[in-house]
Amino acid sequence: MILIYPYREDGFYAGQPVELFPDAETGKYNIPTNATDKPPEKNGSGMWRPWYDREKQEWIEKADQKYKDSLKGPADPPSPVDQLKAQSAATMVQLAEAQNLIESQAKMIADLLLMLAEGGEA
Template identity: 35%
Template sequence: MIQAYEYNQQNELIIPIEVFERDEGNYIIPEQCTTIAPPNNPSFYKAAFDVKKQQWYETATQEYIDSLKPAPLPPSDIELLKKQNALLSQQLTQLLAMQKVGASD
């Protein structure tokens, strides 16, 4: 058995498949398949096979790649409290500074 990689009409990778030996060392690779493995490092988001060059290439757009990234998590309660505390500290410092200016007049 050998590993082959099936690709669609746009030459995009569909799925790895197993190809079994027909007779003593002879394998029949189906059409739209190659035994050339897509690169593992770096891996592709949307691999496609260039039949003429016999190599894989990336077809994913940057927009598509960005869409796969998870949305940022909302701030935790502790983070919210830290921000609120910082804001209150800043307001208190400004209030005390204003009182000092008023007391010196």
Template identity: 35%
Template structure:
């Protein structure tokens, strides 16, 4: 038995398969749309695809697709919200005190 890697019509990796069948000479019969060339583990691909002419795997995922897999930003924590609110209120208080000083000096 040998390991082969099946790919679809767009040459994107579908799954690894085990090949058991042999021809009369003892050679393994590799099914169509398969290769015995393993996709690289490091660096791993988001969407591995096989270049039949070059006999090598390449990254077929677009940057947009890769970015879509990244986790969404978490909403700010309660502490972060309180810090922002405190900074905003401190700024407002400073401005009010400054305005009072200007009014008192007139």
């Protein structure tokens, strides 16, 4: 018994290997014209969307990045811990901005007070 890998009329893998037993009289395997005994792999790795090239007698990867992305499910929503981390980071940014504003206002007030002490001339 061997495994064969059927492909559709358009050349794309049909999806499941099939067991093939030798002919009882001849002992030879009669592989159908729409199948091969080569697994749909490239360099020992599986393929996303294998297509069989009958001339070259090899499997070709036909999946582009858009196709691969379409197979991915929606992203998991962030966990409560991740949400708190994001809120904490946003709060830290706001705090740093507020501190910068306070420092610039304090410098401005100090400059104004110095100007008034010197007689009000700029």
